[in-house]
Amino acid sequence: MSAKEDFYKDLLTQVFDAGVQAAQPGQAIQAAWDSHIAPWLDQMAPERERVWVFGAGKAAASMAKALEAAVNGKEVLQGFVVTRRGHDVKTSTIEVLQAAHPVPDEDGQRAARRLYKSISEVPSSDAVIALVSGGGSSLLSVPVRDIPFVDLQQLNRALLSCGAPIDEMNVVRKHVTLTLGGQLAQVCSAPVFQLLISDVPGDDPTSIASGPFSPDESTFHDAVEVLRRWAVQVPHSISRHLDKGARGEVADTPKRSSLVFRKVKTHLLASNLKSLNAVTQHLEDKGYKVLNLGDTLEGEARDVAQVHAAIARQAAMGQGGWPAAPLAIVSGGECTVTLNETQMRQARGGRNSEFLLALAFYLRDLNADVDVAALAADTDGIDGIGGHAGALMLPGDRQLCKSAKLAPQLHLDQHTSYDYFKRLDRLLMTGPTMTNVNDLRIILIGKP
Incomplete structure (x- = not known):
């Protein structure tokens, strides 16, 4: 790894650690x-x-x-x-x-x-x-008395893969x-x-x-609507209970x-906001201007990545009125990854590593005078399937990807971001951090 890559890797992991420590x-x-x-x-x-x-x-x-x-x-x-x-x-x-x-x-x-x-x-x-x-x-x-525990487990699996935001998933959980x-x-x-x-x-x-x-x-009506809106297939015991509640036969x-x-x-x-503030302070102390996008970002991981990539691209090219490099873009919140049954069986990764893979894909043809590096990770130390907290994107990864004959688009489509970043040796492995304030995403454009 080059001195430039070491600089970005060390700084990104230090900044992530600062966010995690703020949540202890x-x-x-x-x-x-x-x-x-x-x-x-x-x-x-x-x-x-x-x-x-x-x-x-x-x-x-x-x-x-x-x-x-x-x-x-x-x-x-x-x-x-x-x-x-x-x-x-x-x-x-x-x-x-x-x-x-x-x-x-x-x-x-x-x-x-x-x-x-x-x-x-x-x-x-x-x-x-x-x-x-x-x-x-x-x-x-x-579970309530008329719902078997195995049906509750099946409901959780379905909710986790449907792409619904966490607050809507919780509406259903509360009513069963x-x-x-x-x-x-x-x-x-x-x-x-x-x-x-x-x-x-x-x-x-x-x-x-x-x-x-x-x-x-x-209400029970809200729970029924969440399942309908996200086309979630649930066991009969759950739909029956929610329907009874919607009719007023079960106390809300x-x-x-x-x-x-x-x-x-x-x-x-x-909270995520407190950790973002700690991240912002750490980066400012290092000489970066910081664009803090806040702690309420939600949506499909690749869609959120596309927006971040657009901002990063313009900033790196000196376009769009964004602050000049060195600039850091930080954000929190929670992305989602929607999976069908086949993808559920083959997926390896998580919402943060998928975000970062999508970010790398959308910046694949960026030709700027400044480097772009990034990290996306879950503050609890576990990002989906694989045992990693998230991943890093460093300068030089595009050439490394070509040398390893990796196909980013294929890994995105198959939701196997873990495999992609493992091949590049870019997984962030922290183990459990003993706290949990959601995700941190950090993009560095240039160095002080």
């Missing part, structure tokens, strides 16, 4: 404990014997460890959290359970059923701290489970302080892990007007 729960939970949680506990549960801790998500274990450190023995903590397998950390008193993600497995169902039962038994004089982060939707999947869409708050008689790490565009608490402790304004999820939410307090610890 440690300092944020300590500050929340001192300023918000401790006073709230004295107000809402002055006669508490203990503080119960429950949670779910990819960051749940690291949040539990940070909470233990913040409490520092001042309270009796009891409870457990469930996280994605491989995302566990060692805790002292809060138990950590592991289960599959994104399609729930039996371990996850057992953990979620245990959590549902445990939280309903917390004495009203005690208090609950709920640790909620992205990934919690599948880790808290307890006992645990999502505010239903955990509904069965808990004690006051709840929920700490959130957001992986959804806009940081809406009702969408983070499908809002187990947040009001849900969506609790809404904002419900009295149960008077006892719920919500605090946002980390």
